[in-house]
Amino acid sequence: MSSTSLRHRIAIVFVGLLVLVMGLVLALVHSSSARIVERETQRELAVGAKVFQRLLEQNQRQLETAAGVLSADFAFREAIATQDQPTVRSVIRNHGQRIHAQVMMVTGTDGKMIATTQSTFAAGDPFPFPDLLAAAEAAGRSAGFRQMRNGQLYQVVLVPILAPTRIAWVAMGFLVDDRWARDMAGVTGLGVHIVRAGTPGLLATSGNGATGAGGAGVASVGVPLDGGLQAVLHLPVAQVQAPFELLQGRLLAVIVAAVLVFALGSVMLAGRIVRPLNDLSAAARRIALGDYAQPLPPAQGDEIGQLAGSFEQMRTGIASREDRIVRLAYVDELTDLPNRTRFLEAFGRLTPGGGGAVMVVNIDRFALINNALGHLVGDRLLRAVAGQLQPLVPPGGILARLWGDQFAFLLEGAGVDAARGFADAVLAALRDPVTLDGQRLDIEAGVGIALYPDDGLDAATLLRRAELALAAAKRRHSGVAFASETGAEPAHEQLSLIGDMRRALLAGEFTLAYQPKLALGSGRIVAVEALLRWQHPERGSIAPARFIPFAEQTGFIREITPWVLETAVRQAAVWHAAGFDIAVSANLSTLDLLDPYLGRRVRGLLEAHAVPARRLCLEITESALMDDPAQAQAHLDELAALGIKLSIDDYGVGQASLAYLKSLPVDELKLDRSFITAITESPRNAAIVESTIMLSHALGLSVVAEGVETQAELRWLREHGCDIAQGYGIARPMTAAQLQDWLADFVAKTTA
Amino acid sequence: MRPSLLVLAAALLAGAAGAAPVEVLVRTPAGVPLADAAVLVEPLAGVPARPRGHAPAAHAAIEQRGREFIPWMTVVQTGTSIDFPNNDTVRHHVYSFSEPKRFEIKLYAGKPGQPIVFDKPGQIDIGCNIHDWMEAHVLVVDTPYFARTGADGRATIAGVPAGRYRLRLWHPLQKAAAAPDEIEIGDAPLRQTLVLDARAREPKPHTEDDTDHY
Numbered sequence: 030m031s032s033t034s035l036r037h038r039i040a041i042v043f044v045g046l047l048v049l050v051m052g053l054v055l056a057l058v059h060s061s062s063a064r065i066v067e068r069e070t071q072r073e074l075a076v077g078a079k080v081f082q083r084l085l086e087q088n089q090r091q092l093e094t095a096a097g098v099l100s101a102d103f104a105f106r107e108a109i110a111t112q113d114q115p116t117v118r119s120v121i122r123n124h125g126q127r128i129h130a131q132v133m134m135v136t137g138t139d140g141k142m143i144a145t146t147q148s149t150f151a152a153g154d155p156f157p158f159p160d161l162l163a164a165a166e167a168a169g170r171s172a173g174f175r176q177m178r179n180g181q182l183y184q185v186v187l188v189p190i191l192a193p194t195r196i197a198w199v200a201m202g203f204l205v206d207d208r209w210a211r212d213m214a215g216v217t218g219l220g221v222h223i224v225r226a227g228t229p230g231l232l233a234t235s236g237n238g239a240t241g242a243g244g245a246g247v248a249s250v251g252v253p254l255d256g257g258l259q260a261v262l263h264l265p266v267a268q269v270q271a272p273f274e275l276l277q278g279r280l281l282a283v284i285v286a287a288v289l290v291f292a293l294g295s296v297m298l299a300g301r302i303v304r305p306l307n308d309l310s311a312a313a314r315r316i317a318l319g320d321y322a323q324p325l326p327p328a329q330g331d332e333i334g335q336l337a338g339s340f341e342q343m344r345t346g347i348a349s350r351e352d353r354i355v356r357l358a359y360v361d362e363l364t365d366l367p368n369r370t371r372f373l374e375a376f377g378r379l380t381p382g383g384g385g386a387v388m389v390v391n392i393d394r395f396a397l398i399n400n401a402l403g404h405l406v407g408d409r410l411l412r413a414v415a416g417q418l419q420p421l422v423p424p425g426g427i428l429a430r431l432w433g434d435q436f437a438f439l440l441e442g443a444g445v446d447a448a449r450g451f452a453d454a455v456l457a458a459l460r461d462p463v464t465l466d467g468q469r470l471d472i473e474a475g476v477g478i479a480l481y482p483d484d485g486l487d488a489a490t491l492l493r494r495a496e497l498a499l500a501a502a503k504r505r506h507s508g509v510a511f512a513s514e515t516g517a518e519p520a521h522e523q524l525s526l527i528g529d530m531r532r533a534l535l536a537g538e539f540t541l542a543y544q545p546k547l548a549l550g551s552g553r554i555v556a557v558e559a560l561l562r563w564q565h566p567e568r569g570s571i572a573p574a575r576f577i578p579f580a581e582q583t584g585f586i587r588e589i590t591p592w593v594l595e596t597a598v599r600q601a602a603v604w605h606a607a608g609f610d611i612a613v614s615a616n617l618s619t620l621d622l623l624d625p626y627l628g629r630r631v632r633g634l635l636e637a638h639a640v641p642a643r644r645l646c647l648e649i650t651e652s653a654l655m656d657d658p659a660q661a662q663a664h665l666d667e668l669a670a671l672g673i674k675l676s677i678d679d680y681g682v683g684q685a686s687l688a689y690l691k692s693l694p695v696d697e698l699k700l701d702r703s704f705i706t707a708i709t710e711s712p713r714n715a716a717i718v719e720s721t722i723m724l725s726h727a728l729g730l731s732v733v734a735e736g737v738e739t740q741a742e743l744r745w746l747r748e749h750g751c752d753i754a755q756g757y758g759i760a761r762p763m764t765a766a767q768l769q770d771w772l773a774d775f776v777a778k779t780t781a
Numbered sequence: 782m783r784p785s786l787l788v789l790a791a792a793l794l795a796g797a798a799g800a801a802p803v804e805v806l807v808r809t810p811a812g813v814p815l816a817d818a819a820v821l822v823e824p825l826a827g828v829p830a831r832p833r834g835h836a837p838a839a840h841a842a843i844e845q846r847g848r849e850f851i852p853w854m855t856v857v858q859t860g861t862s863i864d865f866p867n868n869d870t871v872r873h874h875v876y877s878f879s880e881p882k883r884f885e886i887k888l889y890a891g892k893p894g895q896p897i898v899f900d901k902p903g904q905i906d907i908g909c910n911i912h913d914w915m916e917a918h919v920l921v922v923d924t925p926y927f928a929r930t931g932a933d934g935r936a937t938i939a940g941v942p943a944g945r946y947r948l949r950l951w952h953p954l955q956k957a958a959a960a961p962d963e964i965e966i967g968d969a970p971l972r973q974t975l976v977l978d979a980r981a982r983e984p985k986p987h988t989e990d991d992t993d994h995y
Contacts, residue, residue, distance in 0.1 A: 101913060103876075103910050106878065107878065110878035110883075191908070191913070192876075192877075192878040192879075192906060192908060193906060193907075193908030193909075193913065193915070193916040194906040194916065194918075194953070196878065
């Protein structure tokens with residue numbers, strides 16, 4: 030619509046301007062025509078009047094000359110001189126015919142007529158026009174328009190007869206009638222009418238034109254004749270206007286033709302301008318709809334062509350940028366695999382009711398590898414893993430990298446068996462060693478599987494369930510776990526757990542068990558870790574992994590931790606008073622670490638029970654630190670200022686780097702049990718643990734190995750400089766009372 | 782002018798034994814001396830008081846020279862014959878339609894065979910049919926006592942016997958005839974100034990002279 034209106038506007042402006050200009054021209058021509066006609070009419074009238082007057086004079090002179098010649102004729106004079114009436118009458122009739130005078134009158138010098146051709150006069154009558162006679166006596170001759178008694182108008186010429194003195198006058202009359210008027214009209218180009226002033230009749234008329242003077246459409250001018258007569262000259266204005274009207278008519282035709290040609294031309298021109306614009310706007314609409322593929326039609330060299338060129342650049346620019354944005358939005362930069370967003374979107378496109386499996390794959394101890402060998406190696410490892418997993422993706426499935434070393438498959442339509450089979454294939458593929466820079470890396474992985482729709486209806490739930498299953502698989506070293514096997518209890522059971530925990534805290538169902546920590550250098554027990562135990566009256570002993578994550582999730586941990594701290598500090602006070610030189614470790618969760626009163630409460634406990642600060646150690650997980658690093662650091666600084674030992678728990682499963690830990694007031698690093706489990710069997714694990722110990726020492730941290738189960742492991746750790754060991758291989762967690770007995774035994778054993 | 786002088790001389794000689802001369806000055810009403818006026822002294826009684834011995838010259842001439850009549854005005858006594866010698870190289874056709882003497886001398890050169898005798902008193906206007914501007918005027922009078930004013934408007938008539946006379950003026954272009962005066966001629970010369978309302982002669986243009994047109 031806008032394009033047609035633009036086309037119309039261009040045409041309208043062009044044609045409108047032309048019409049305006051032409052209209053002005055026409056108006057100008059019209060007004061000047063009117064002026065010229067007016068002037069021309071006046072001029073023609075003036076010229077006509079002058080010609081008429083001139084003609085009258087000439088006529089009169091000719092008549093006078095003719096009359097003079099006649100009057101000088103010797104025989105004529107001789108005849109007149111005879112004074113013989115019949116002779117004189119005869120000669121004037123004869124000579125009058127010679128010069129076509131209708132009236133001849135001979136008058137004596139006394140003013141009495143001698144002879145006349147008019148029968149109405151007799152000899153001796155006075156000459157009827159004494160004024161002419163008087164004028165002739167003064168000037169030698171005279172002439173004038175006179176009406177005879179018969180009513181006819183004549184041009185009368187009076188000349189003397191000289192012999193050689195004047196002996197008589199001869200008057201000659203020439204008829205002034207309509208024919209005469211027509212002759213005059215033919216010469217002057219004007220209508221000629223002779224009137225007597227004050228009387229209505231026409232004495233002579235050329236006939237054409239209106240009779241009255243100054244009629245409509247007729248311009249007139251009066252030329253006074255003598256004897257009270259007037260010649261009225263008429264000029265029909267239409268006669269003057271005619272050529273101008275013809276001119277205006279032709280001009281109008283030319284204007285109409287020009288406007289038509291112009292309109293056609295401007296419409297065509299506008300079309301030429303607008304067509305590429307239409308193409309452009311169509312292209313712009315396509316681009317707006319997201320179709321960047323179709324190139325623009327080839328551009329011409331003009332401004333619109335340049336615009337089209339810019340448009341084409343814009344199109345390709347947008348296309349490539351969108352490509353990049355889509356890549357950034359949906360593609361993992363590192364591995365070129367789809368990212369989490371893309372994964373969730375793919376899940377959204379699952380056929381409802383068709384079933385499917387969400388499978389989360391995680392590389393064991395990746396953070397440790399990352400820290401030990403550097404990020405670049407870690408990145409290359411991830412790319413290699415992606416390369417190994419990519420060929421496994423079945424049609425309709427998708428492999429995404431969620432974050433870190435967490436990969437996820439979406440298997441459309443897969444059931445339990447298909448998922449298990451696929452998981453085995455994944456684990457088998459990952460068992461192939463990865464070679465980076467000629468160095469062989471053995472990697473192991475865990476797989477957690479959640480089934481749709483059994484384990485959840487949305488991607489977030491399924492992913493969480495799959496991750497929980499993965500965690501279970503890792504704990505159990507089973508490689509693969511299904512969410513349905515490890516999944517949380519039914520919802521009502523979880524809800525009752527909150528109430529149970531609150532009740533358990535009041536009823537004293539929570540207890541602390543203490544696991545000794547052996548200093549490998551001295552062979553002494555230097556500390557114990559306080560571990561939370563729940564003896565449920567109906568369900569019996571509930572594993573910490575079952576309720577602690579739940580307590581953290583619900584925030585109830587904030588009520589449990591103070592009890593744990595108080596109990597641990599009180600126990601430490603007892604042992605301190607009894608002379609045991611051991612420190613007590615307690616675990617802090619993320620929420621605890623963010624509690625602004627943490628430092629004050631800990632100091633209050635220590636003061637209340639008179640326990641030296643060095644007898645208390647607080648263990649924090651990496652993930653707790655990462656939630657709010659600034660806050661965590663502030664509180665850790667506060668705690669460290671009290672003189673309390675700080676330890677990083679489960680080191681190696683999270684993302685924290687040693688470089689970050691170095692900036693914290695941390696004393697100790699606890700290697701996750703998963704690293705320790707196979708150090709004596711996997712050279713790779715051994716290398717990682719060894720380098721971690723070395724790095725920690727370099728940073729001034731002591732290293733605690735968790736989950737030490739065998740004497741071989743213990744020996745290896747001792748040989749490789751690990752500071753402290755903890756695990757079933759040394760002692761299981763036990764009550765405070767059991768610990769005192771165990772310690773006595775241990776001291777006795779080691780010193781024996 | 783010479784012929785008229787001859788006439789005057791003759792008159793003077795003839796009247797030498799007579800009474801005193803009459804001297805007249807003719808003027809127009811505007812006071813301009815009028816030439817070519819005829820001054821006539823006519824006896825009151827009908828007797829022509831002219832002694833036979835003093836017979837007037839019965840012959841006069843009006844010649845054509847330079848396509849003009851010379852003299853323009855002539856006064857003669859009744860019975861005088863006038864010759865019209867043509868001294869031009871072109872021919873002339875002299876005519877008169879005037880009542881006292883009608884005549885016509887058709888195209889001629891030199892001296893025509895017979896002079897024209899003017900035997901009746903009156904005014905005769907003479908023209909040439911070939912040259913319209915040529916004109917001459919002849920006044921034929923009975924009295925023998927007459928004269929023509931010169932360019933100074935004066936004329937003298939001698940030899941008039943004493944007695945009572947009527948003094949009359951005439952001019953070819955007079956507008957009206959002047960009333961005659963009565964005079965007494967004695968021994969003493971009579972001097973009079975008279976007024977005549979007339980146009981002075983104006984030479985007419987020779988319309989033929991524009992030969993260039995032909």
